[in-house]
Amino acid sequence: MPAAPLAHPGRVVLDARDIGRALTRISHEIIERNKGAGDLVLLGIPRRGVPLAQRIAARISQVEDVDVPVGSLDITMYRDDLRLKPARALLPTEIPSGGIDGKVVVLVDDVLFSGRTIRAALDALNDVGRPRAVQLAVLVDRGHRELPIRADFVGKNLPTSLSERVSVRLADLEDDGVDAVSIEPRPDATEVGE
Amino acid sequence: MKRHLLSAADLTRDDAELVxxxxxxxxxxxxxxxxxLPALRGRTVVNLFFEDSTRTRISFEAAAKRLSADVINFAAKGSSVSKGESLKDTALTLEAMGADAVVIRHGASGAPHRLAHSGWVRSSVVNAGDGTHEHPTQALLDAFTLWRHLGEERRGGLEGRRVAIVGDVLHSRVARSNALLLKTLGAEVTLVGPPTLLPVGIEGWDVETSYDLDAVLPKVDAVMMLRVQRERMQGGFFPTPREYSRRYGLDGRRMATLQDHTIVMHPGPMVRGMEITADVADSDRSVIVEQVTxxxxxxxxxxxxxxxxxxxESPE
Incomplete structure (x- = not known):
């Protein structure tokens, strides 16, 4: 999803420092909830979940002095709207070499919205192995759930209208190298999810 | 991508790279x-094989099953086809059974094209080899193997890489599909074989040709050996098998003239001792088993x- 042209940058709700602080807090909450980082595996949901997972892992490593395995989990083939659009390109799935059996998997995504992406991710996870527990960390929870799914760790609760779009830009993926979360009017009202 | 895969020429460079x-x-x-993976749950893929091909059929069958599709295998031997049923009636039967894709292997060049454009079936048609015409999925898997070894780490992928395709080009649908696809991906193709086994009209293929294997080998990044298809040969295309393998077979001595990074490929089934010797087929350069994977x-x-x-979902 390309960012909106700069003519309408939208309203910035989190800047780079806000995002940094939110990720630091999430990292501490993950350690606290799990009483350490021993059995953790972080799996980012491409694209934007992956750099977020890497940043959280780096922060946890700083605090706990252990390396947290980080991977990515593509959910394309598990989407419930797969048949509604032309075949989509697949994104990388990389499961850390230690696997996920018996581990605590923290799924990481940028925006929690309908919950359908996370439902797909849980299905995908099921085919990879059997974690001891699955937790969910998101940078932004914008509400409007369509499934009984909630996040364990939330960077920012952001009340939104369905006519708005939450745009997350991460330095790792954007040309301009700037982190920002902004709210924009939605260009087409049919696009849901992501 | 288009709705059918009938020829390697159907694929644009973007399509091919997406695959x-x-x-x-x-x-x-x-x-x-x-x-x-659950992507094709509830879809039906029919393998319609009018020619024997265990290798390609099980490869398609495994692929469809791993995507959760239902697979129906239809082999012509022992079926209604041997009782005289036409391609059209077979196709109408498949349509009535609700096939979403038909993977067809046929001895007649153009049969998949006929099936796709006749209006007999609404399903996608995948050409799994038709006569001496084309075999696009073989070309894609060869390109994928080449890409993994020679292109993945480079800008431009296979752009400018040199590939020699050696042997019975005349009867080879693999050679034609490969030449088309590798061109699309920017590679340079040289077809090597005796004059009797290079097809008429090859000037129009936009490839180099050569009768001299030894001159070509040191220059290429990959060598693809083709099987001599004796079942399609009536008449003398070369004097003796021994003379053929002496001039166009890949043996240890010839392999020593290759560059260090050059890989050796073969679409299978191999005839060891004819176009390729056992020591080459089993060497470190050989990626023949990987091609199957x-x-x-x-x-x-x-x-x-x-x-x-x-x-x-929506038929044209």
Whole structure:
């Protein structure tokens, strides 16, 4: 999803420092909830979940002095709207070499919205192995759930209208190298999810 | 991508690279405990094989099953076809059974094209080899194997890489599809064989040709050996098998003249001692076994891209 042209940058709700602080807090909450980082595996949901997972892992490593395995989990083939659009390109799935059996998997995504992406991710996870527990960390929870799914760790609760779009830009993926979360009017009202 | 895959020429460079990238993601599935994805759940893929081909059929079957499709195998031997049923009636039967994709192997060049454009079936048609015409999924898996060894780490992928295709080009659908696809991907192709086994009209293929294997070998990044298809030969294309392998077979001595990074390929089935010697086929340069593994990933990618989305839902 390309960012909106700069003519309408939208309203910035989190800047780079806000995002940094939110990720630091999430990292501490993950350690606290799990009483350490021993059995953790972080799996980012491409694209934007992956750099977020890497940043959280780096922060946890700083605090706990252990390396947290980080991977990515593509959910394309598990989407419930797969048949509604032309075949989509697949994104990388990389499961850390230690696997996920018996581990605590923290799924990481940028925006929690309908919950359908996370439902797909849980299905995908099921085919990879059997974690001891699955937790969910998101940078932004914008509400409007369509499934009984909630996040364990939330960077920012952001009340939104369905006519708005939450745009997350991460330095790792954007040309301009700037982190920002902004709210924009939605260009087409049919696009849901992501 | 288009709705059918009938010829390697149907693929634009973007299409072909999408297949290769999708195959690269799907290849890691083989290392997982559950080798299955749900993308084609509820879809039916029919393998319609009028010619014997265990290798290609099980490759397509494995690919479809790993994507959760239902697979129906239809082999012509012992079927209604041997009782005289026409391609049209067979096709209408498949249509009535609700096939979403038909993978067809046929001895007549153009049979898949006929099936796709006749209006007999609404399903996607995948050419799994027709006569001496084309075999596009073989070309894609060869390109994927080349790409993994020679292109993945480079800008431009296979751009400018040199590939020699050696042997019975005349009877080879693999050679034609490969020449077309490798050109699309920017590679340079040289077809090597005795004059009797290079097809008439090859000037129009936009490839180099040579009768001299020894002169070509040191220059290429990959050598693809073709099987001599004696079942399609009536008459003398070369004096003796021994003379053929002396001039166009790949043996240890010739292999020593290759560059260090050059890989050796063969679409199979091999005739050891004819076009390739056992020591070459089993050497470190040989990627022949890997080609088979890659075949499943590439066919998964093709089936997913043809059937996974919405376009195939709405018949033209």
């Amino acid at each position: 290769l990238e999708t195959a690269a993601e799907l290849r890691s599935l083989a290392d997982r405990p559950i080798k299955k 890659n075949g499943v990933a590439v066919r998964m990618a093709v089936l997913y891209l043809l059937l996974g989305g919405s376009e195939s």
